[in-house]
Amino acid sequence: xxxxxxxxxxxxxxxxxxxxxxxxxxxxxxxxxxxxxxxxxxxxxxxxxxxxxxxxxxxxxxxxxxxxxxxxxxxxxxxxxxxxxxxxxxxxxxxxxxxxxxxxxxxxxxxxxxxxxxxxxxxxxxxxxxxxxxxxxxxxxxxxxxxxxxxxxxxxxxxxxxxxxxxxxxxxxxxxxxxxxxxxxxxxxxxxxxxxxxxxxxxxxxxxxxxxxxxxxxxxxxxxxxxxxxxxxxxxxxxxxxxxxxxxxxx
Numbered sequence: 361x362x363x364x365x366x367x368x369x370x371x372x373x374x375x376x377x378x379x380x381x382x383x384x385x386x387x388x389x390x391x392x393x394x395x396x397x398x399x400x401x402x403x404x405x406x407x408x409x410x411x412x413x414x415x416x417x418x419x420x421x422x423x424x425x426x427x428x429x430x431x432x433x434x435x436x437x438x439x440x441x442x443x444x445x446x447x448x449x450x451x452x453x454x455x456x457x458x459x460x461x462x463x464x465x466x467x468x469x470x471x472x473x474x475x476x477x478x479x480x481x482x483x484x485x486x487x488x489x490x491x492x493x494x495x496x497x498x499x500x501x502x503x504x505x506x507x508x509x510x511x512x513x514x515x516x517x518x519x520x521x522x523x524x525x526x527x528x529x530x531x532x533x534x535x536x537x538x539x540x541x542x543x544x545x546x547x548x549x550x551x552x553x554x555x556x557x558x559x560x561x562x563x564x565x566x567x568x569x570x571x572x573x574x575x576x577x578x579x580x581x582x583x584x585x586x587x588x589x590x591x592x593x594x595x596x597x598x599x600x601x602x603x604x605x606x607x608x609x610x611x
Contacts, residue, residue: 362387362401364555367408371531371548372417372581374407375524376572379419382519382555383569396559403517403555410510410531410548414581416588419568420524427525428592429599434529435536438603445610451496454479455533462501466541470503480515495522499530501537507546508538517552520565526550 364381368374386399416427432438437452458477465475477499485493500511512530517523527550538545557565571580582588 363404364401365404365406367406369408370412370581371407371410371415371524371527373577374405375417375527376419376577376580378403378405378523378555379519379565379568380572382557383565386555386557391556391558394558398556398558399562399565400554400556403519403552405523405527405550405552407527407531407548407550409545411535411545413583413585414578415528415584416582417524418580418582419520419571421521422525424588424591425595425598427528427588428595429602430525431529431532431592432599434533438599439606441607441610448484448490448492449481449494451479451494454481454494455499459537462537463540466501466503466508473502475501496526499533501534502546503541503543504546506543508534508541508543509546509549510534510537511549512551514550514552516554516556517550518561519552519555519557520561520568523550523552523555 362385364378364385366374366377366381368377382399382401382403386401388397388399391398420427429438433450434452434455437450437456439447440450440453443449443453455477462475462477465472479494479496479498481494484490495514495516497513497515499513502509502511510530510533512527514526517526527548530550531548534548535545
């Protein structure tokens with residue numbers, strides 16, 4: 361299985377490199393669970409300055425509303441009420457229960473190697489009939505040189521449809537933890553043991569790579585501060601109404 365490492369100063373730089381590498385060097389394999397083929401590799405994505413601008417790639421499924429909703433899901437658990445009502449878990453629920461330990465451990469020993477959040481729940485994720493075990497496996501935080509560094513491990517990650525939103529939200533979580541601990545932001549590393557594109561999205565991946573090769577980074581990105589963040593904030597009332605409608609439907 362191909363092992364690939366990409367590095368970038370900003371999130372879009374590193375993400376775009378990962379798409380190119382998957383397209384060029386990924387191996388086509390069978391994917392029987394989803395009745396199609398996939399292009400796959402193992403990918404490590406290193407972002408040196410995760411809050412550096414431009415922070416938003418134009419090459420992901422969705423827009424400002426979808427990105428804001430996902431950010432709120434990860435940081436605030438706005439869909440946690442669905443657990444037990446069609447959902448077995450949320451990332452937020454599993455992460456939030458362990459954050460107090462992260463704060464305690466890194467305050468106890470800023471050089472600790474024990475600040476790990478285990479998102480995988482063996483009993484729940486391997487039970488018979490579970491068709492959507494957690495893709496996110498664990499998150500580890502390090503404080504080095506007064507900066508909080510984040511290392512994320514995914515067992516599986518859909519490159520064109522999910523990876524950017526995943527990384528953006530996990531960086532927002534990293535910022536929250538850094539602020540709580542009084543640290544500056546360090547690097548972000550995103551490891552996907554299976555970084556893949558399903559056959560149904562082969563053309564989408566090819567289109568993304570064509571744009572990366574033929575357009576400048578400026579043409580393929582938005583600044584977060586001063587532009588995209590404001591659009592995301594404007595979407596909050598609509599998202600709140602959508603969440604409330606889901607709650608009412610559940611009753």
